[in-house]
Amino acid sequence: MTDPKDVLGGVALWRRIADAIRLDIIGGKLASGDRLPTEAVLAERFSANRHTVRRALAVLADEGVVGAEQGRGTFVRSARRLSYPIGKRTRFSENLAGQAQTLTSRHLSDRLENASATVAQALGLKAGAKVVRVEGLSSADGRPLSRATTWLDYRKFPDFAARLVALHSTTAVFASYGIDDYVRASTRISARHADAEETQLLGLSAGAILLVSEAINAGLDGSPISYALSRFPAERMELVV
Amino acid sequence: MTDPKDVLGGVALWRRIADAIRLDIIGGKLASGDRLPTEAVLAERFSANRHTVRRALAVLADEGVVGAEQGRGTFVRSARRLSYPIGKRTRFSENLAGQAQTLTSRHLSDRLENASATVAQALGLKAGAKVVRVEGLSSADGRPLSRATTWLDYRKFPDFAARLVALHSTTAVFASYGIDDYVRASTRISARHADAEETQLLGLSAGAILLVSEAINAGLDGSPISYALSRFPAERMELVV
DNA sequence: ACTAGTTGTCTAGTTCATTAGACAAATTGA
DNA sequence: TCAATTTGTCTAATGAACTAGACAACTAGT
Structure with a gap:
């Protein structure tokens, strides 16, 4: 049938079930080590077939969130979503210190380009101005x-990318340009599904949800320094204001 | 086959295409009145069949975002996502003033309950304490x-709900309790898929994404006043810090 | 009037998602 | 050891999602 009016659906039931259970775990309703309700009970709760529930559990098991043990039940393995504080002074590594053992930043690529309208406006440049991406x-x-993805004014930071590769820290690179301090001028937050590239790089399942933050960092005088578009997997991170 | 390893998928292609196009429109890549690429071009861009693209466009047309005209093409109808500023002083109605003509708040229900661990912690109470929801x-x-969903300490605000129904404004109700000013103490932001009830109440299509904000309002002395869990449709709202 | 380009509709076939039922395999406690 | 409970595996059937191709209907420009 597939009516034009059938606007419902589009997200598979097994995925919605997996999302719901993951949420219960992350939200604290289920603690690490707890036994989940049996497959039969979950099937009834979600008005789904046991096989559909099993598929959701298989996904969560694959993520390491739960583990099934034949004859015993299915148990919560890990949990916890990391918190990323957003404030005046937002530094990636400092923010997550204490929440994780090792933090790594990988440089994927960089290039010169002409600023789009959005980027130009964020950096206070004219559209088409040269920017480092x-x-x-x-x-x-x-x-x-x-x-x-970070954009910077090419005139101010011509070899930003090279220095970043050498110094491995955004803060250090800014310091090398004589900018010892900077603040988060504005942050816009939205959410959407991940695209193919993001899915692959972030190691997500297709259809995963991303928190998208568009941030402008500015010097102490208020002049824009960088415009960053960051995408966080919603299942692993939350933003704290 | 449906391997256990097949963790991919779960979100229908037509929905991902619809989300992507909506994002282009909201993000400003396509302005109101612009003509979209032809169905054939979109099909190639998304590596999908033209029929699948048509289904995505049908959904967007149903939302009023685009409109197709036989022989001419498909055009952007409306756009724009509202911005919700999050700051020290966060008042729903003030924040959105100027972005919309009419703002209405509807009271759905209220009840007394015993605080869950989460709510108790947020409000600085003991778990199980009486709270208004x-x-x-x-x-x-x-x-x-x-x-x-808002929770408040029952001892401090025993008839909060009744007053809210009468006064129609959270700020006014707090004022009636002698609280003339309060600030946003903390906000945690995450994202997930909408559940059945949210889908229905917010008028969304199943599988839509929500921005979830958990906010604690506090008096000027820092003592918690209310704990609010707000869910915004990501396709209509963005949060600005 | 004609042509090229675009959306609208139809048929058909394949793969994925979901339901249904049955039984095996492992665990736990009586 | 036995019985109850739970997860693991298999087969089968139905509907939704997606692909494929063909052609009709409409628009704009020549």
């Missing part, structure tokens, strides 16, 4: 946590 | 924008 990927304990 | 729905220009 840097693509990066950050991980905690081996799990990708953020896919970020 | 209020369910509400806010709309702008007739479109639902936020589904909120």
Whole structure:
């Protein structure tokens, strides 16, 4: 039938069930080590077939969130979503210190381009002005946590990318340009589904949800320094204001 | 086959295409009145069949975002996502003033309950303490924008719900308790898929994405006043810090 | 009037998602 | 050891999602 009016659906039931259970775990309703309700009970709760529930559980098991043990039940393995504080002074590594053992930032690529209207406005430039664009990927304990694209004014930071590769820290690179301090001027937050590239780089399942943050960092005088578009997997991160 | 390893998928292609196009429109890549690429071009861009693209466009047409005209093409009808500023002083109605013509808040229900661990911690109470729970729905220009659940200490605000029904404004109710000013103490932001009830109340299609904000309002002395869990449709709202 | 380009509709076939039922395999406690 | 409970595996059937191709209907420009 597939009516034009059938606007419902589009997200498979097994995925919605997996999302709901993951949410219960992350939200604290189920603690690490707890036994989940049996497959039969879950099937009834979600008005689904046991096989559909099993598929959802298989996905969660694959993510390491739960583990099934034949004859015993299915148990919560890990949990916890990392928190990323957003404030005046937002520094990736400092923010997550203490929440994870190892933090790594990988430089993916960089290039010169002409600023789009959006980028130009964010950086206070004219549309078409030369800007440096840097693509990066950050991980905690081996799990990708953020896919970020950063734009900077080429006139102010001509070799930003090269210095970033050498220094491995945004803060350090800014310091090398004589900028010892900077603040988060504005942050816009939205959410959407991940696209193919993001899915792959962040190691997500297709259809995963991303928190998208568009941030402008500015010097202490208020002049824009960088415009960053960061994408966080909603299942691993939350933003704290 | 449906391997256990096949963790991919779960979100229908037509929905991902619809989300992507909507994002282009909201993000400004396509302005109101612009003609979309032809169905054939879109099909190639998304590596999908033309029929699948047509289904995505049908959904967007149903939402009023685009409109197809036989022989001419498909055109952008409306656009724009509302911005919800999050700051020290966060007042729903003030924040959205100027972005919409009419703002309405609907009281859905209220009840007394014993605080869960989460709520108790947020409000600085002991788990199990009596709290007032209020369910509400806010709309702008007739479109639902936020589904909120608010918890308050019963000892401090025993008849909060009744006053809210009478006064129609959270700020006014707090004022009636002698609280003339309060600030946003913390906000945690995450994202997930909408559940059945949220889908229905917010007038969304199943599988839509919500921005979830958990906010604690506090008096000027820092003592918690209310704990609110608000859910915004990501396709209609963005949060600005 | 004609042509090229675009959306609208129809048929058909394949793969994925979901339901249904049955039984095996492992665990736990009586 | 036995019975109850739970997860693991298999087969089968139905409907939704997606692909494929063909052609009709409409628009705009020549």
